[in-house]
Amino acid sequence: MTIEVRATIFSDQNIRKARLGAGLIIFIFVVMHLSNHALGLISLDAAEKGRHWFTAVWRNPVGTVLFYGAVLVHIILVLRTLYLRRTLAMPAGEAFQIATGLLIPLLLIDHVVGTRIVHTIYGYSDNYGAIVRTLWVSAPPTGVRQALALIVVWVHGCIGVHFWLRYRPWYTRITPIMLAIAILLPVLALLGFANMGRTIAYLSAEAEARGYPGGYYGDRGGFSGYGSMPTGHIGDAVLPYRIGFYGVFGAAIVVLFALRGQRKWRERAHQISIRYPGGEVIQVPRGFSVLEASRLGGLPHYSVCGGKGQCSTCRVHVVEGSANLPAPEAIEHKTLNRIGAAPDVRLACQLRPTHDISVVPMLVPMAEAAIPVYSQTASPGRERDIVVLFCDIRHFTTLTEARLPFDIVFLLNRYFSIVGRVIEESGGRLDKFIGDGVMALFGLGPAPKDASRQALKAAAEIIREIERLGEELADELAIPLRIAIGIHAGPAVVGSMGYGNVKNITAIGDTVNVASRLESAAKEFETALVFSEPVATLSGIDISAIESREIAVRGRAELLRVYIVPKEESGRFA
Known part of the structure; x- marks a missing residue:
C-alpha cells in the first residue's frame, strides 16, 4: 500500500513517545521512592540513609529538571489528549486511567509543598523523621491521604506500564514477576511507613515523659535527629504556594472544558455525516475520528488498543468519500502497512474525515448480551x-x-x-x-x-x-x-x-x-x-x-x- 504520510515533529506518534517517556521517568521515581519507604521495615536510620541516595539522584540540577519536567510534560499531554477527544465516551479502563491521572496532582500538591518547597526555600530538613512524625503523630488524616495517594499513583503507573507492554511477545513470560512486584512494593512501602510511625510515636512519648512536651527541636526542627514538619509562621508562608499550585491546576481543568465547550459550539455549523452498513447515519463535528463517532452513536466498534493506532481491530473499509480523506500519519501508516491493507482501508481511531463518508467496519462485534458495547474483555489476538x-x-x-x-x-x-x-x-x-x-x-x-x-x-x-x-x-x-x-x-x-x-x-x-x-x-x-x-x-x-x-x-x-x-x-x- 502506497500512501503519502504526514510526519512532523509534533505528530501523534512523537507526542505519544514523549508522554510515554515522561511517564516512565515518573514511574522510575515512584519505584525508587517506594523502595526507600520499604527500608523503614529495617529501621528509621536505614530509610534515612536510603533517602540520601534518593535525593542525590533526584535533587541535583539534572534530576530536578528531568523529574519535574517529566511531570509537567505528562500533565500537559494528558490535558491535550482530553482536549482532542471529541467525545468522553470511552471504555471503563481508559476512563479509570484518566480519572486517576487527574486525581494524583490534587493528592500530592500538599506533600510536594511540605517537602521540596519548604526544604528549598526555608532550609527545613524534610527527612523521614519530620515527615513521618507529621503524618503519623501530628496529623493522621493527612497520613491516610498520603497512603491513598501512594496507592493511586502506583495503580495508575502500573496500568500505564501494562498498556505499554501488553502487546510484546515476551510480556506474558514476565507477567507473574511483574504482578508480584506490583503487589509487594506498595505493601512493603506502607508497612515501612507504619514501622517508622510507631518508632517516632514511641520517641515522642518518651521525650514528653522526660519533660519535653512535643519533643525537643533543634535549629532545624530535629527530634533526637528526627524533625517535625514546619508549623506556625512557616505554614502560613507556604500557603501562597499551595493556593498557587491548586489554582493553576484547577484553572487548567476549567480552561480545558471551556475550550471543549467553545469548540463544540463552534463546530455545530461544520458537521459531517458518517454512514454505516446498517443504515445508521451519525452526525459529528468535523475533526471527530470514526471511532469516536461510533461511540457517540452507541454503535459497537472494536478497539483493542484503546484508540492508539497500535492494533488494526478498529479498521474500516471506506466505501464512499475516500478521495477527500486526509493522509494517514506515521503511526497509522505503519499499522496499515504491517497488515497489508488496501488503500481504501483506514484505522477508525486515526481517521478524522473532513467530508461525508460511508464506512464498513471490517471486524464487527457480535451482537450478543454477553459482550457489552466497547467491551475489551476478550484477549486480543x-x-x-x-x-x-x-x-x-x-x-x-x-x-x-x-x-x-x-x-x-x-x-x-x-x-x-x-x-x-x-x-x-x-x-x-x-x-x-x-x-x-x-x-x-x-x-x-x-x-x-x-x-x-x-x-x-x-x-x-x-x-x-x-x-x-x-x-x-x-x-x-x-x-x-x-x-x-x-x-x-x-x-x-x-x-x-x-x-x-x-x-x-x-x-x-x-x-x-x-x-x-x-x-x-x-x-x-x-x-x-x-x-x-x-x-x-x-x-x-x-x-x-x-x-x-x-x-x-x-x-x-x-x-x-x-x-x-x-x-x-x-x-x-x-
Missing part, C-alpha cells in the same frame, strides 16, 4: 511463536464400526484423559477435541525452545500411554490401538475466539495448518510421530539417527523437511 501438536487415533472408524455407542464414548474418554493429562503435565495447553483428534498448544508461556522440547516429551509419553491402553483393551479391539502425532513450530495468531460462553484461547495460521498436515503424514507413513525441521532446530535434539524426508505440504509452495519417528524410537524424547 497477537502473533507469537508457538508449537502446535495434533494427535489422532489411526483407523478409528475400523475400531468403532462394530461397537456400541457407549463403548465408543468409554474408549474416547480414556483416550482423551490420557492425552489431556500428559499435555498439561508437560506444560502445554489443550486447545480443542475434534472427533478423535486433539489439538494442543505449547509456548504460550515458555520460550519456543523449551516449548519444542515439551511437545516432543508429551508426544513420547502419549505414545507410551496409548500403547498401554491398547494392551489393556486388546481383547476388546478388532485391531491394535495406534496413534499418529504431528508437531510443527512457527508464528501463529493466538487469542480468545468463540461465541457467547463458548470462548477460549486458540491459535490460527499456517503453523496450525502444517501441524495438522504432519499428523496426516504420520498416518501415511504408518508411523507414530512426524515433526518438522523447525521443531528439531529449536529443541536442539540429536537428529542424526532419525529418518528425515522432504515432503510437500498442502498450502505451501516449498518442500518441508520432516523427521519420522516410529513408536519404538519415540522413547528418546521422554
Whole structure:
C-alpha cells in the first residue's frame, strides 16, 4: 500500500513517545521512592540513609529538571489528549486511567509543598523523621491521604506500564514477576511507613515523659535527629504556594472544558455525516475520528488498543468519500502497512474525515448480551511463536464400526484423559477435541525452545500411554490401538475466539495448518510421530539417527523437511 504520510515533529506518534517517556521517568521515581519507604521495615536510620541516595539522584540540577519536567510534560499531554477527544465516551479502563491521572496532582500538591518547597526555600530538613512524625503523630488524616495517594499513583503507573507492554511477545513470560512486584512494593512501602510511625510515636512519648512536651527541636526542627514538619509562621508562608499550585491546576481543568465547550459550539455549523452498513447515519463535528463517532452513536466498534493506532481491530473499509480523506500519519501508516491493507482501508481511531463518508467496519462485534458495547474483555489476538501438536487415533472408524455407542464414548474418554493429562503435565495447553483428534498448544508461556522440547516429551509419553491402553483393551479391539502425532513450530495468531460462553484461547495460521498436515503424514507413513525441521532446530535434539524426508505440504509452495519417528524410537524424547 502506497500512501503519502504526514510526519512532523509534533505528530501523534512523537507526542505519544514523549508522554510515554515522561511517564516512565515518573514511574522510575515512584519505584525508587517506594523502595526507600520499604527500608523503614529495617529501621528509621536505614530509610534515612536510603533517602540520601534518593535525593542525590533526584535533587541535583539534572534530576530536578528531568523529574519535574517529566511531570509537567505528562500533565500537559494528558490535558491535550482530553482536549482532542471529541467525545468522553470511552471504555471503563481508559476512563479509570484518566480519572486517576487527574486525581494524583490534587493528592500530592500538599506533600510536594511540605517537602521540596519548604526544604528549598526555608532550609527545613524534610527527612523521614519530620515527615513521618507529621503524618503519623501530628496529623493522621493527612497520613491516610498520603497512603491513598501512594496507592493511586502506583495503580495508575502500573496500568500505564501494562498498556505499554501488553502487546510484546515476551510480556506474558514476565507477567507473574511483574504482578508480584506490583503487589509487594506498595505493601512493603506502607508497612515501612507504619514501622517508622510507631518508632517516632514511641520517641515522642518518651521525650514528653522526660519533660519535653512535643519533643525537643533543634535549629532545624530535629527530634533526637528526627524533625517535625514546619508549623506556625512557616505554614502560613507556604500557603501562597499551595493556593498557587491548586489554582493553576484547577484553572487548567476549567480552561480545558471551556475550550471543549467553545469548540463544540463552534463546530455545530461544520458537521459531517458518517454512514454505516446498517443504515445508521451519525452526525459529528468535523475533526471527530470514526471511532469516536461510533461511540457517540452507541454503535459497537472494536478497539483493542484503546484508540492508539497500535492494533488494526478498529479498521474500516471506506466505501464512499475516500478521495477527500486526509493522509494517514506515521503511526497509522505503519499499522496499515504491517497488515497489508488496501488503500481504501483506514484505522477508525486515526481517521478524522473532513467530508461525508460511508464506512464498513471490517471486524464487527457480535451482537450478543454477553459482550457489552466497547467491551475489551476478550484477549486480543497477537502473533507469537508457538508449537502446535495434533494427535489422532489411526483407523478409528475400523475400531468403532462394530461397537456400541457407549463403548465408543468409554474408549474416547480414556483416550482423551490420557492425552489431556500428559499435555498439561508437560506444560502445554489443550486447545480443542475434534472427533478423535486433539489439538494442543505449547509456548504460550515458555520460550519456543523449551516449548519444542515439551511437545516432543508429551508426544513420547502419549505414545507410551496409548500403547498401554491398547494392551489393556486388546481383547476388546478388532485391531491394535495406534496413534499418529504431528508437531510443527512457527508464528501463529493466538487469542480468545468463540461465541457467547463458548470462548477460549486458540491459535490460527499456517503453523496450525502444517501441524495438522504432519499428523496426516504420520498416518501415511504408518508411523507414530512426524515433526518438522523447525521443531528439531529449536529443541536442539540429536537428529542424526532419525529418518528425515522432504515432503510437500498442502498450502505451501516449498518442500518441508520432516523427521519420522516410529513408536519404538519415540522413547528418546521422554
